[in-house]
Amino acid sequence: MSYLQLDLQYFSQEKTEQATPKKRRESRTKGQVAKSGDVNTAIILLLVFLFLWMIGPYMFDIMLKIYIISFRDFIHYDVTTENTQQVMSSLSIQAAQIVAPILLVAMVSGVAANYLQIGFLFSTDPLLMKLERINPLQGFKRIYSMRAIVELIKSILKISLVGFVTFLVLWMNREKLILLSHATVEQALMIIGKLTIQMGLAASVLLIFLAILDYMYQKFDFEKSIRMSKQDLKDEYKKMEGDPLIKSRIKEKQRQMAMQRMMQEVPKADVIITNPTHYAIALKYDDDKMDAPIVVAKGVDYIALKIREIAKHNDIFTIENRPLARSLYDQTEIGDMVPESLFKAVAEVLAYVYRLKKLV
Known part of the structure; x- marks a missing residue:
């Protein structure tokens, strides 16, 4: 038994799809x-x-x-x-x-x-000057194309009628x-x-x-001429949405910049609440400007380690409280105020930190 191999890429190049609005706008511009x-x-x-x-x-x-x-x-x-x-x-x-x-x-x-x-x-x-317009081969194709035959029939019909x-x-x-x-x-x-x-x-x-x-x-005839293949649709989608590789690199760059900004806020924190190794949440509170403490940084594993290192380097107190660290990580985002349900636990930690600062 013999099998016939088919190149599926050939079928993807057939222009069978209706033109997109973007394709129509580009054609109209031209x-x-x-x-x-x-x-x-x-x-x-x-x-x-x-x-x-x-x-x-x-x-x-x-x-x-x-x-x-x-x-x-x-x-x-x-x-x-x-x-x-x-x-x-x-x-x-x-x-x-x-x-x-x-x-x-x-x-x-x-x-x-x-x-x-x-x-x-x-x-x-x-x-605009285009070289294909003076190409003899292209000219021959236009003369003996289906469109030329249709135009000839139209002309004969018009003259006759x-x-x-x-x-x-x-x-x-x-x-x-x-x-x-x-x-x-x-x-x-x-x-x-x-x-x-x-x-x-x-x-x-x-x-x-x-x-x-x-x-x-x-x-x-115009609708037929601007039809697109499935590959054309994919390419247009990539141009509109952006190449996935480039988009991932942009997102990675954005994450790095956000991480850098977050780490810059850690030295301004009043306390770091840890899990002790997996979670780290940096809190800041200003009685004159804030209604409640806010989360200036948070992270797990490697990021939590970096937060603790920065806190140690800047003499920020680190308090181990597993339940509170986990709750703060799950319920808040960077820049959020501490939830009302955690006010008491956070207030006790801050009061303890303030007492330690006075002793120091």
Whole structure:
């Protein structure tokens, strides 16, 4: 019987997990968001053609004015530098009156479309120079990737459907187009303008529908691209919580510093109560500042030995009281006042110590 060996590490690298909030924030900071360019195009076209529909009469009047002035006045001007400048200046101002509002609506529409999709986002990361962008191999992969195939299908679909819709609008108005040659200039401009707006609005509505589908696909593709492997989740957790080895070293350093501060308080104690070897508790009492004695240091075994050594070096009285030492160790922490239940026993010890100090 033969056995197939599997490398479990390979499975841990598969990106099957949903992205964490931290991963999403990092992706957004880099400008990586779910966004569809078709949404921008569809909204801009729809709003621009709606705007054209509303200000059509205004634009028609200006265009007719340009037509009349050109063939009534400008055509009789002599070709001189001064006349050319006057004609160009006049036509530029009138053309700007038509084009400027449309450009403004298009700009506002583009900003609004982006804001609807991703909110406010400013990132310079996509503008940075990256060598992989000019890597031929990476470029070949992008060209022949599944995403490129999807984009190709989308483009063909959009061109086909938009072409069909515009053709349908023209076909429904074919009688007007046939009689266009018999219409006056004013009538021809009105007919062409109306047909243009009808085709634009019809194509825009169709593109809105396609843009919704594309946004859903872009959302799905984005979620897939930022998926994380189980190892990625572990690494992120380590970064957020800190490496266990480093954390243990920090805690050890903190314990050492706390121990050092505690040992510095031992010389200020009034008495050390011991077990006699396993426990040691250092007590301090100031009648003017404290309501009850406080524990300034405590420890067992090695720490208790260090407390006794410091106390001996600083001539601090050491009293052996096994039950009291054990009770104080179990019921108090460093900086705590002595519990009320132990007041009497501690008071007797302190009174004994004070008497010894007087004798000394």
